[in-house]
Amino acid sequence: MIGAIAAHQVLSLRRQRTFTAILVTFLSMAAVAGVIGWSSHRTIVRVYDEAVRMLAARGERAPANPFDIKPPLAMLSNMAIYVPLIGALLALIVGHLSFADDQSGGQGRMIFSRSVSRSTYVLGKVAAAAEVLAIVLVACLLIGAASLFVVNDRVPSIGNLARLGGFYALAWLYLMLFALVGMTTALMTTRRSVALLSAIAFWLVLTFALPQFTSGLAPQASLNPVSDPVSSSQRFFEITAKARPFSVTEQYKAASARILETAPAESTAKTIGRVLPIAGLTGGLLVIAMRLARRRDYSRSGADD
Amino acid sequence: MTDSTGTGFDSAGRRVITLAHHEYRSALRSRIVAILVAILVVVTAASVYIASTAYRSKLADYEAYRSAAVAGGLAKIAPSPLRLLSLLEGAVEYLGIIGAIIGITLGYLSVSRERTHRTLPLLRSRPVSPGELAAGSALGALAVIITLVAATAVMAVLGLGVIGNDWVDGAQVGRLVLIYGAAAIYMGVFFCLGAIATARASIAVNGLMFALGIWLIVALILPQIGDTLDADNQVPGGLFAALSLNRADETTVLKKFTTYETIRRDIEEASFSKHFERFAFAMADVHEKYRGLTVSELLSEKHNDIIWLVVYPLVLGIALVVVFRRMPLLT
Numbered sequence: 001m002i003g004a005i006a007a008h009q010v011l012s013l014r015r016q017r018t019f020t021a022i023l024v025t026f027l028s029m030a031a032v033a034g035v036i037g038w039s040s041h042r043t044i045v046r047v048y049d050e051a052v053r054m055l056a057a058r059g060e061r062a063p064a065n066p067f068d069i070k071p072p073l074a075m076l077s078n079m080a081i082y083v084p085l086i087g088a089l090l091a092l093i094v095g096h097l098s099f100a101d102d103q104s105g106g107q108g109r110m111i112f113s114r115s116v117s118r119s120t121y122v123l124g125k126v127a128a129a130a131e132v133l134a135i136v137l138v139a140c141l142l143i144g145a146a147s148l149f150v151v152n153d154r155v156p157s158i159g160n161l162a163r164l165g166g167f168y169a170l171a172w173l174y175l176m177l178f179a180l181v182g183m184t185t186a187l188m189t190t191r192r193s194v195a196l197l198s199a200i201a202f203w204l205v206l207t208f209a210l211p212q213f214t215s216g217l218a219p220q221a222s223l224n225p226v227s228d229p230v231s232s233s234q235r236f237f238e239i240t241a242k243a244r245p246f247s248v249t250e251q252y253k254a255a256s257a258r259i260l261e262t263a264p265a266e267s268t269a270k271t272i273g274r275v276l277p278i279a280g281l282t283g284g285l286l287v288i289a290m291r292l293a294r295r296r297d298y299s300r301s302g303a304d305d
Numbered sequence: 306m307t308d309s310t311g312t313g314f315d316s317a318g319r320r321v322i323t324l325a326h327h328e329y330r331s332a333l334r335s336r337i338v339a340i341l342v343a344i345l346v347v348v349t350a351a352s353v354y355i356a357s358t359a360y361r362s363k364l365a366d367y368e369a370y371r372s373a374a375v376a377g378g379l380a381k382i383a384p385s386p387l388r389l390l391s392l393l394e395g396a397v398e399y400l401g402i403i404g405a406i407i408g409i410t411l412g413y414l415s416v417s418r419e420r421t422h423r424t425l426p427l428l429r430s431r432p433v434s435p436g437e438l439a440a441g442s443a444l445g446a447l448a449v450i451i452t453l454v455a456a457t458a459v460m461a462v463l464g465l466g467v468i469g470n471d472w473v474d475g476a477q478v479g480r481l482v483l484i485y486g487a488a489a490i491y492m493g494v495f496f497c498l499g500a501i502a503t504a505r506a507s508i509a510v511n512g513l514m515f516a517l518g519i520w521l522i523v524a525l526i527l528p529q530i531g532d533t534l535d536a537d538n539q540v541p542g543g544l545f546a547a548l549s550l551n552r553a554d555e556t557t558v559l560k561k562f563t564t565y566e567t568i569r570r571d572i573e574e575a576s577f578s579k580h581f582e583r584f585a586f587a588m589a590d591v592h593e594k595y596r597g598l599t600v601s602e603l604l605s606e607k608h609n610d611i612i613w614l615v616v617y618p619l620v621l622g623i624a625l626v627v628v629f630r631r632m633p634l635l636t
Binding site for chain 2: 047054196197198213220235236
């Protein structure tokens, strides 16, 4: 039955063209990330060459090219920013539509006239979101691999492909967290706008507010894959840094930087330790969604706008 | 709302004010607006607190240096490199992101409230023109925005004084008025966007989603792309600093990349949020380039951003009146 509910939900997203819109947006994100990475890298190498020529004319020695130490996957680091920025909002919408549509369209009442448990219903919806997000991320992975091939003029190594796969697996988990935020808020209220805006408020807190509290990261600094380190020696941070493991956006960015090798290496156990809070919060939200679905009154349909 | 005693202009004005009152009270009663405002206030307080704490110790260091220099009879004392208003950088960025969402939410609620409660046909059965309805909604929302912006500004100034141990002077108050005035206009533009998108959509929540999509592009994606394409932002600490190049060298090198720089700048120019941010940052002394300029020099330097800050509200304000005029009574 979980499969049937999931298949129906995927079909519904396809009929509403939501699936196409999400797929196109994600593919555009991957393509833009590739183009920006390629274009900025190419320009910066030329800027460096120009600087070397200028310094040589003055008889000065040029410093080492700061890009020589950049790993091959660094050109895709913009994608790591687009996932929490655009991807998370799209995942919120996927989660929101999963339940809000059934409420406003009255399908919920129809579904529960059959012998379907609330847990099965929620798991079916979660499976549908998982499937949709997995499909779009696999497509993004293919675009990423193609970008690497075009820019480097050679087939990416197995190691780099594995790292790319690891990054997209992490991105999937992170997006599932936000799909569940969308589902949970849709189950908490019958007002669609309140549900959607509450989910966005939650996203704002996780994406911008928590990193500010735990690491002093200014909002715009969160948008650039390369940001200057922030002094966090204040007493304030000594206290708030304890909550840093729960700042899931920071943990996602740190883990993806390690996977893409754009940050100094660390042990695999430490990187897994960064992923655990994301998995924990996702699991917690799944439990909350199931409880909320159990209490929900599906005898009334037609959600408020 | 009806009035027959005053002149036409008087009664129209009174109707607009009554509608604005209604809008103001309804917005303040909204729980979701309260949640978004609470988030904005908390993050603003945190960013000012963090910046002010660091500033306080730097200020103490400078004062110690100054006292020692005076005691030692030093003829030339280096001026303070600290800029108090630059501590508002984070607060301005939050207004750019969360303030815009609050504006959209106010616009959305303004239209959807009348639709959900089916009060629009009732309102239009009274002698209220679509223009008055648009003006009343916009005026009420602007009052909410001004209240919120003023509260944020007062909180920031108190934070600078109490935590940063430095109080703003008269000239800085003038700059703050310009920064927060621009913030109110900026949020007002997003109010219009939210109201227009909702009024045009057959299902109100789809209008909200559309407006949020525009916000995402304008407030986050375009500035992000422009920022990422900036050669200097590719290396922590700055590419030109890593290559030991000064400002003049940087300008000379970048002259060879005019097409790239033009494209990058045009991408940023397309973002209304970037214009607000550039204007506010210049007034707040965030970038060294503008430090030392008077307010009139800054206004002249930032005339391009000012033009955008005037044109957008005008265009969207007119669009709001047009959309309200065409809005179906029953949906």
